[in-house]
Amino acid sequence: MAEDADVIVIGAGLAGLVAATEIADTGKRVIVVEQEGEQNLGGQAFWSFGGLFLVNSPEQRRLGIKDSFELALQDWMGTAGFDRDEDHWPRRWAEAYVAFAAGEKRGWLRAMGHRIFPVVGWAERGGYDAMGHGNSVPRFHVTWGTGPGIVEPFERRAREAQKTGRLTFKFRHRADALSMTSGAVDGVSGAILEPDDVERGKSSSRQVIGDFSFRAPAVIVASGGIGGNHDLVRKNWPRRLGAPPPHMISGVPEHVDGRMIGITEAIGARLINRDRMWHYVEGIRNWSPIWPRHGIRILPGPSSMWFDATGTRLPAPLFPGSDTLGQLQYIMATGHDYSWFILTQSIIKKEFALSGSEQNPDLTGKSWRMTIKRATNEGAPAPVEAFKENDADFIVRDNLADLVAAMNALVNDNLLKLEYIKTQIEARDREIANPYVKDAQVMNLHNARRYIGDRLIRTAKPHRILDPAHGPLIAVKLNILTRKTLGGFETDLDSRVFGNDGQIIRGLFAIGEAAGFGGGGVHGYRSLEGTFLGGCLFSGRNAGRAAAKAVG
Ligand SMILES: Cc1cc2nc3c(=O)[nH]c(=O)nc-3n(C[C@H](O)[C@H](O)[C@H](O)COP(=O)(O)OP(=O)(O)OC[C@H]3O[C@@H](n4cnc5c(N)ncnc54)[C@H](O)[C@@H]3O)c2cc1C
Numbered sequence: 001m002a003e004d005a006d007v008i009v010i011g012a013g014l015a016g017l018v019a020a021t022e023i024a025d026t027g028k029r030v031i032v033v034e035q036e037g038e039q040n041l042g043g044q045a046f047w048s049f050g051g052l053f054l055v056n057s058p059e060q061r062r063l064g065i066k067d068s069f070e071l072a073l074q075d076w077m078g079t080a081g082f083d084r085d086e087d088h089w090p091r092r093w094a095e096a097y098v099a100f101a102a103g104e105k106r107g108w109l110r111a112m113g114h115r116i117f118p119v120v121g122w123a124e125r126g127g128y129d130a131m132g133h134g135n136s137v138p139r140f141h142v143t144w145g146t147g148p149g150i151v152e153p154f155e156r157r158a159r160e161a162q163k164t165g166r167l168t169f170k171f172r173h174r175a176d177a178l179s180m181t182s183g184a185v186d187g188v189s190g191a192i193l194e195p196d197d198v199e200r201g202k203s204s205s206r207q208v209i210g211d212f213s214f215r216a217p218a219v220i221v222a223s224g225g226i227g228g229n230h231d232l233v234r235k236n237w238p239r240r241l242g243a244p245p246p247h248m249i250s251g252v253p254e255h256v257d258g259r260m261i262g263i264t265e266a267i268g269a270r271l272i273n274r275d276r277m278w279h280y281v282e283g284i285r286n287w288s289p290i291w292p293r294h295g296i297r298i299l300p301g302p303s304s305m306w307f308d309a310t311g312t313r314l315p316a317p318l319f320p321g322s323d324t325l326g327q328l329q330y331i332m333a334t335g336h337d338y339s340w341f342i343l344t345q346s347i348i349k350k351e352f353a354l355s356g357s358e359q360n361p362d363l364t365g366k367s368w369r370m371t372i373k374r375a376t377n378e379g380a381p382a383p384v385e386a387f388k389e390n391d392a393d394f395i396v397r398d399n400l401a402d403l404v405a406a407m408n409a410l411v412n413d414n415l416l417k418l419e420y421i422k423t424q425i426e427a428r429d430r431e432i433a434n435p436y437v438k439d440a441q442v443m444n445l446h447n448a449r450r451y452i453g454d455r456l457i458r459t460a461k462p463h464r465i466l467d468p469a470h471g472p473l474i475a476v477k478l479n480i481l482t483r484k485t486l487g488g489f490e491t492d493l494d495s496r497v498f499g500n501d502g503q504i505i506r507g508l509f510a511i512g513e514a515a516g517f518g519g520g521g522v523h524g525y526r527s528l529e530g531t532f533l534g535g536c537l538f539s540g541r542n543a544g545r546a547a548a549k550a551v552g
Contacts, residue, residue: 002215003215003216004031004214005028005029005216006028006029006030006216006218006548006551007019007030007031007217007218007219007547008031008032008033008187008214008218008219009023009030009031009032009033009219009220010033010188010221010223010260011032011033011034011221011222011223011512011514012032012036012041012043012171013043013045013223013224013512013513014043014044014045014150014151014537015512015513015539015540016032016043016220016222016512017151017154017155017158017540018154018511018537018540018541019220019222019509019511019541020032020161020167021154021157021158021161021544022540022541022548023167023547023548024157024161024164024166024167025161026545026549027166028166028548029165030161030167031167031216032158032169033170033173033175033188033190033214034169034170034171034173035172035173035193035255036255037171037198037204038171039200040200040255041151041155041169042147042148042154042155043224044224044252044513045147045150045536046147046148046357047147047201047356047358048150048357048532048533049142049147049299049355049356049357049360050143050145050146050147050148050357050363051140051142051533052150052530053101053140053530053531054101054102054105054106054139054141055069055072055098055101055102056102057106057116057120059116059120060120060137060138060139063118063138063451063452063453064452065120065451066137069102071136071137072098072101072102073094073095074131074136075126075134075135075136076094076098076528078130078131078132079134079523079524079528080094080522080526081524081525081526082094084273086273086490086520086521087521087524089492089493089498089519090272090273090518090519090520090521091519093493093518093519093539094522094523096493097518097522097531097534097535100534100538108541109537112153112154112156113152113153113156114143114149114150114152115144115149116141116142116144117143117371119453120138120140121138121140121142121299122137122138122139122140122321122451122453123135123299123321123529124321124322124323124324124527124528124529125321125322125444126317126323127322127323127444128317133323133326133526134322135529138453138454139530140529144363144366145363145364145366146357146364147356147357147364148364150533170212172192172193172194172195172196173190173193173212174191175188175190175223175260176191176263177190178219178263178264178267178508179215180267180507183506184506185506185507185508186215186507187213187216188213188214188216188219189213189214191208191211191212192208192209192210192212193205193206193209194207199290201253201290201291202253202290202291203292204255217507217550217551218507218550218551219507219508220510220511220543220544220547221264221489221509221510221514221515222511222514223259223260223261224255224256224260224513225252225484225485225514226256226261227250227251227252227256228250228253228254228255228256228258228291228482229257230248230293232258233248233277233279236275236277237277238275238277241325241328241329242329242333243332245332245337245480246337247337247338248293248481249283249285249293249294249295249479250291250293250481251279251295251296251297251355251481251482251483253290253291254292261488261489261514264497264508264510267505268500268501269489269497269498269500269505269510270490270497270498270500270502271487271488271489271490272489272520273486273520273521274487276486276521276523276524276525277482277485278483278484278523278526279324279328279480279481279484280297280324280480280481280483281328281331281339281480281481282341283295283297283298283479283480284296284298284387284391284393284394284476284477284478284479285392285393286391287386287387287390287391290358295481296354296356296359297354297355297356297483298352298353298354298355298476298478299321299353299355300321301350301351301352301353301448301454301459301460302319302320302351302444302448302454302458302459303441303445303459303462304341304342304343304347304351304476305341305342305343305424305428305441306318306339306340306341307339307341307342307416307421307424308330308331308334309335309338309339310334310415310416311415311420311421312420312424313428315330316441317440319440319441319444322444324526328480331480337480338411338478338480340416340475340477340478341474341476341478342403342421342425342475343465343473343474343476344465344472344474345470345471345474346461346463346470347474348384348388348474349379349380349460350459350460351460352380352381353384359383360381360383361383362381388474393410393476393478394475395407395410395474395475395476396472396473396474397472397473397475398468398471398472399473400418400421400422400473401418404418404421405418406475407475410477411477426466428441428442429465429466432462432463442462445462449462484532485513485516486517486521486523486524486527487521488510488513488517488520489510489514490519490520491509491510491515491518491519491520492504493519493542494542495509495510495518495539495542495543495546496509509543509546509547510543511543512540513532517531517532517538518535518538518542522535523535
């Protein structure tokens, strides 16, 4: 039977786009099958903040940050905590990926016109020992143009390849099955969905109007993770994090449905580390939602005080921005699936950022004039102020008694006791005037402000929370927000998928979130952040090059 292409890619998210453009560049013909419409090109990456993990970059060096491959690998391994037999390939991917982040990654992107905002962010700071979780130094490089800025070079390359006929997009084509002949994958079949011009990110119609079947000697699965499918998230929820949360909000669109993962598993592909996932605990309901249960993650600076649902401050080192899964584990152990920030106007102004391209019009729109306002600090960015005013999860009051009363009212409970919260805040506030400091969070503030990037745009000058001069007081109810899938199909460094018998399945590749961003779980248990888009770039590039070579 005639081949329709040399390679078929399932999914036009970032990973799929990278692989497809690499294939087309070798002169091979590639079909990209995508269940959503053309308006959704780029998948989740379009919505992303565009944060990239880079090591020893010129941006870091300019800010006086000393980084190295060795330090980054130490951080990665301490964060990943690889401890399973099935971590063999994830570990090899981790070593290769850190080398990519310290080497080719920045230059490769730059040659395609990608640019970086000059202030490097410091995500997942840890707080344990040198071999434990966290970034020893700031490494979160925000794309100038955020998510759309990372999609743009690959979309451009794809459009060029489209013109020459080497790349064909098949939008509204939903893959439902993979075909195999003599043990090798050789095609994709599925349903053609009715056209739908629904806005990007919104749920589209699933009405079937036809079917399709394409043949090719290589198929790359780039279908994303499971974060939009809460049933699957709950089914795979790791017991070490307690029972699955009864209430969650979605940090990803509904097309992140995990359906293709089951279809790929059905032909014998080996899915590993399915219980590893990366969800956030600082989720707020989007008052202007795009997708179902739409939540936004607050990217918090280090100063907000964090309380569980009963009003107890989270223990050290579980401060904002330190250890996402440590916080999730602690919160789930409280028997409640939410927690609280208490902060001041001075803190929100300087420290609150919201993850997502649409929440950062200054960086997304590449406007220096607007971006500079982050440093001049005249107010919180407009989207943050809009949340403060409109969002059900934000409470603003002039005094603590009113604040706590409103917090109790919001959850329709009486769990928070004013005196208990007041005692804890006053104790912390006493440490502000103490130059030696016992409170680990306050120590962290002083440490953060030694880094110029944090001092400029991320860390408020330490002050008393109850000082009215820094008011009003603000409380934010924080929900659990689903986002990333850390496990996936086990692959070798060429992104070739292993079967349950331990042998490579000929003709089958997996990349991006579907492959746990490479190998079936390059992150192990935890992430250093900015590593997901990078995982799509690296695994997509490897797969594209390897598949093009394999088909001869
Ligand atoms: C708001 C937000 C902020 C983020 N910020 C960052 C950040 O700053 N840094 C970072 O590193 N990461 C970030 N991420 C994560 C990152 O964007 C994603 O993990 C990554 O883009 C996933 O890419 P992917 O190509 O693997 O999958 P996706 O983007 O999910 O693309 C998969 C595509 O496959 C299609 N598909 C699925 N099943 C089928 C099927 N059966 N048939 C046909 N098509 C199918 C889907 O419709 C989709 O278009 C963020 C994510 C979000 C949502």
